[in-house]
Amino acid sequence: MTESLWSGAELDLDAYLRRIGYDGSLRPTFDTLRALHRGHLAAIPFENLEIVLGRSVPLDVPTIQAKLVGQSRGGYCFEHNLLFAAVLERLGYSVTGLASRVRMGSDQRRATTHMLLRVDIAGEDWLADVGFGGDGPLEPIPLRTGVELRHGGWTFDLLEEAPGVFLLRSHRPDGWFDLHAFTLEPRYPVDYGLFNYYTSTHPQSPFTPRVIVQRNGPDVRRTLVGQELRTERPEGTVQRRDVPADELPTVLAKVFGIELDAQDARSIRDRHR
Template sequence: MSESLWGGAELDLDAYLGRIGYDGSLRPTLDTLRALHRRHLDAIPFENLEIVLGRPVPLDVVSTQAKLVGQRRGGYCFEHNLLFAAVLDRLGYSFTGLASRVRMGVRQLRATTHMLLRVDIAGEDWLADVGFGGDGPLEPIPLRTGSELRHGGWTFDLVEEEPGVFLLRTRHQDGWFDLHAFTLEPRYPVDYGLFNYYTSTHPRSPFTPRIIVQRNGPDVRRTLVGQELRTERPDGSGQRHDVPADELPDVLAKVFGIELGAQDAESIRDRHR
C-alpha cells in the first residue's frame, strides 16, 4: 500500500477493529461509516490525562494507535479523529479534514481548536466526529441544514450561521445549545499539529489545568471534570458528586474503562489533589 497523507498504510486495521469490537462490512459505504463511528465512541473514551500529567501528545498514527488501541486508553479530539482518519484512509473513503471553533454555549470568539472530518459518500457530504466528547454526535451528520437529527435520546441540528460558517447545535432542556462552528476550509495533519500544541500546552486551554474524561451513549452521558462526576440523561435528569483523589483510579476504570498502571495512578491521584 502506498504512503498517504493520513497514514492509513501505518494502521494495524485488525487491532483497531478488535479494539472497537467491529466485525461487519468494510466496504466504504454510509452504513459502514455509521457502524464504525458508533463502535469507536462506545469503545474508546475521551480523556486528557496525558496533558494533565504534563506529557506531550504525539499525533502520528503509530503513537496514537499504540495509546488508544494497544494500551486501551482514550484521547482527545485530535487523537480520536486522526486515528479515525487513518481508518477511513485505509478503507478507501474520500474525505477532508476540517477545523472548528468550540462554543459550548458561549458566543465569545475562540481559537480554532477542534478537528472533524468531511466524508464524501456517493456525492453527499457527511460530518464524522468521534472526538468531541460528552455532547458530541453519536453518528455522522449530513452536511445540510434545516433538519433535526436524533441520535439515541439526543437531538442535533446544523445551521448556516452566516455564508460559509456552519454551526452544530444540540438540544438541551432549555433550548438549543451551540457546540462548535466551522467552515469548509480543508485542513491537514500539519495544521492539527499546531492546534494540538496550543490546546495541550497553553495555560488558558481548558485541557491543561484539570482532568476531563467523557463517555457518551444513546441514553446516558458520563463526564468527569475536575473532581465532579456527572451523569446526564436526555430528559435532563442526572446525578453529580465529587470524586476523592483516592477513588479516582477506580472511577476511571469502572466508569470510563481506563486502566492505569500503578505509577500513573499515583501521579494522577497527586494531580487530582
C-alpha cells in the same frame, strides 16, 4: 498510487476493529461509516490524562494507535479523529480534515482548536467526529442544513449561520445549545500539530489544569471535570458527585474503562489533589 494524507498504511486495521468490537462489512458505504463511528465512541473514551500528567501528545498514527487501541486508554479530539481518518482512508473513503471553534453555549469567539472530518460518500458529504467528547453526535451528520437528527435520546441540527460558517447544535430541555462552528476550509496534519501544541500546553487551555474524561452513549453521558462526576440523561436529569483523589483511578476504570499502571495512578491522584 494515491498519496496517503492520513497515514492509513501505518494502521493495524484488525487491531482497531477488535478494539471497537466491529466485524461487519468494510465496504466504504454510509452504513459502514455509521457503524464504525458508533463503535469507536462506545469503545474508546475521551480523556486528557497525558496532558494532566505533563506529557506531550504525539499525533503520529503508530503512537495514537498504541495508546487508544493497544491500551485501555482514550484521547482527545486530535488523537481520536486522526486515528479515525487513518481508518477511513485505509477503507477507501474520501476524507477531508476540518477545524472548528468550540462554543459550548458561549458567544465568545474562541480560537480554532477542534478537529472534525468531512467524508464524501457517492457525492454526499457527511461530518464524522468521534472526538468531541460527551456532547458530540453518536453518528455522522449530513452536511446539509435544516435537518434535525436523533442519535439515541439526543437531538442535533446544523445551521449555516453566516455564508460558509456552519453551526452544530444539540437540543437540551431548555432549548438549543451551540456546540461548535466551522468552515469547509481543508485542514492537514501539520495544522493539527499546531492546534494540538496550543491546546495541550497553553495555561488558558481547558485541558491543561484539570482532568477531563467523557463517555457518550445513546441514553447517558458521563463526564468527569476536575473533581465533579456528572451523569446526564436525555430527558434532562443530571446527577453529580465529587470524586476524591484516592477514588480517581477506580472511577476511571469502572466508569470510563481507563486502566492506568501503578505509577500513573499515583501521579494522577497527586495531580487531582
